[in-house]
Amino acid sequence: MLTRATAVNRLSKCCGLPKFQPWSREFSKRAVFKYQRIAAVNGFSRCYSTEQQNQSSDFGSSGPQDGSSSNYTNTSDKGITEEEFQIKLQILKASLNHVNTKGWSIDALKAGASDLSLSESIASLCTAYDLVEYFQRYSNHELDNYLRGLEKKDKSLYSSVENRLKFVVPVIDRYHEAMAISLEPVNVPRSLQVLRDLADIICIHGLGDTSTDLRWYTKRTGIVSLYVATECCMVQDKSEGFQETWNFLQRRVKDYEFCERFGASALPAVEASVTTLLNIIGMNRKR
Template identity: 30%
Template sequence: MKTEHDDAQSATKVALLDAALMHVPFDGWTEVTFQAACQDCGVDQVLAQAIFPRGAVDLALAYHARGDALMLQRLATEDLTGLRFRDKISAAVRFRLEVVDDKEAVRRGTTLLTLPQYAGDGARAIWGTVDAIWTALGDGSDDINWYTKRASLSAVYTATVLYWLGDDSLEHQATWDFLDRRIDNVMQFEKLKAQVQANPLLKPFLAGPNWLADQIKRPVGRDDLPGSLTPRR
């Protein structure tokens, strides 16, 4: 149950993030931006540090999480009935980019989260996005496919974001075409895998790898990266 303290902390978090976004285009997700956000909001820096222990890095991750939440809200209101599943995936990725209100904030965040010391945070953020997409679209896999679906979409999403950051086409049409091509590539690879699995001449050679893959289950906890191995019961 939420308390008044939780509500106050959430409001402060939102205020700090909104204030920071005014400075990010000029100063990036930096300590300068963090301190400016505190000053703009009149929030004591000790309190702000308690909410965002790593300062601007945690602000950048909060901004990414906000985008995920807005994407899920749109997915919940859009009627995707009748679309092929690959088109639903494409729509979800497009929604995630369309909820961005400041491309420069994403550009600066991408630069920050690819630094060696924050690369793990960046990978976790992307994994969280694609996991949210698969979960929202009703993915029920509980085996190795849970991982491969998210790994494939992570690659597609990352490539699409990088393309989108440099895209100046009308309404980002070039990005959406690029996204469709990347998803087509994944679908072609999945088709090839199915053909290999169905080939009777290859079954003896695939028995060992298939057995090993069958032991991998989806993670029990949902806050790890990319998941955990759990034995079959």
């Protein structure tokens, strides 16, 4: 099992960062530059489509249910048949029931295949990151549906981020592993894409923002910053009902609104660069 100390050591070795505290405003310029280089090299190419799934699951009250749908596929799926792709989706969905006991691992995927009365060897269709991404994209998709169904008066940045983070609660004790898996170089472009799609969902359906000017970029940068910082806070939060996390989120929303009101976009841009990198690496999990 990946420990917090291991995650911190990997980060320090990778980019020389000091110990991160999500409530601190001390940021490393070196981390900013490294993150910007990653984003520039890998880009934000869109390679996902919506797939309907009807396989039932017992993944807690926040997990996939009958008749739900999830946005999941990636460029590696181009080499498999449609039948294999559908089997892959079913395995990923069933495997979420085993994350808390087996982690985001091949063992969880094998257990998911076994639940479907399939050979464990067929789990090789999936990777550990496929499972991580499936969960994240399912959560994004469900948030999108939730926001679309709300009245305009009930929508806000706070409620959008809060409802997205509630999907992490059932797997919070193993979520740091998902963060660490996302650090692997081959997974970085897909991790960035998941964050970009989340920012789009919150901007368009949570805030009703359809602007196409330069603020399109700054708003999404600020939202990514706010979300990943709060997620990092959540995985180390030991308070009852994650109250410290929700208090932290309230403060960050006020910061975002202040920046939007007065056009102070530089701070969110810096926070986004640093905290997104830290989120992908998987620091500061709950012990």
